[in-house]
Structure formats: C-alpha cells, structure tokens
Amino acid sequence: MRERLRSSSLGLGIVGVLLLLAGTVFALQGDGIIGGSSMTGVSFWIYAGSVIAVIGVIFIVLGFVLTSRSRAGGVAPVQPK
16 A cells, blocks of 8 residues: 555656646746747746646645655555444
8 A cells, every 4th residue: 555655646746747847838938938839928828837837736745745644654544434
C-alpha cells in the first residue's frame, strides 16, 4: 500500500511540474514575452496558462501531502460498518 501511495504521489508531482511549466510558457506567450507562435499576444492564453499553472501547483502540493502521509505510516484504514 505504501509503495502504491509513494508512486502515485511521485506521479502527481511529475504531472504537477509539467503542468506548471506548460502553464507558465502559455501565459508568457499570451503576454507576448515569449514570441514565435500563434499564441503570442492572445490574451486567452494568459488566463488559460495561469489556470493550468495553478492546477500544476495543486498537483505538486497533493504529491507532497501524500508523500508525507506515506512516510508517517500511511492513511488510516477505513473501518467497515
């Protein structure tokens, strides 16, 4: 169970970092700071990139929370009713 929790938290962290990077690039392209694509200067990408980056941060935080729980002994088992 702990190995599964660690691998899922690592996966969340990796996906979170990728989303954070992609969202940042999208937002910077939308703002015109990074040029050279059809997204450059289109304000939609500022907002979409920001939302994607925030979702990435949430995934990173969830990955850290799950990692700390797995180190602390895991999630408490669910008691049957």
